[in-house]
Amino acid sequence: MPPAGGAFAGEEPRGCQSDRAFEPASGGEGPGDRLTFVNSDLYDHGVYSDSPGNVFNLGIQAPRPDQRGDPGRAGHQIEVRCRIHPKMKLVVTVE
Numbered sequence: 867m868p869p870a871g872g873a874f875a876g877e878e879p880r881g882c883q884s885d886r887a888f889e890p891a892s893g894g895e896g897p898g899d900r901l902t903f904v905n906s907d908l909y910d911h912g913v914y915s916d917s918p919g920n921v922f923n924l925g926i927q928a929p930r931p932d933q934r935g936d937p938g939r940a941g942h943q944i945e946v947r948c949r950i951h952p953k954m955k956l957v958v959t960v961e
């Protein structure tokens with residue numbers, strides 16, 4: 867269960883990849899917070915965002931606990947996708 871106050875509140879914002887999905891699938895962060903992506907899955911992932919002002923591409927991320935990614939300053943809403951699994955979607959809203 868995410869803590870009260872937002873899925874990422876109280877810890878460094880992160881998008882965990884598990885069972886070919888982001889967990890949680892949405893969350894909030896403050897302006898300037900960093901997003902951290904951890905691949906806890908059995909599969910490679912290719913996390914990226916084409917959201918205006920928050921464009922980033924982590925490339926292929928192997929299936930092991932691994933923290934990468936710094937998309938820069940937050941916008942109003944960031945949509946994070948996976949190039950390998952088109953159904954994967956993470957929405958981060960600046961609070």
Ligand SMILES: [Cu+2]
Pocket residue numbers: 886910911912948949950951954
């Ligand atoms: Cu994926």
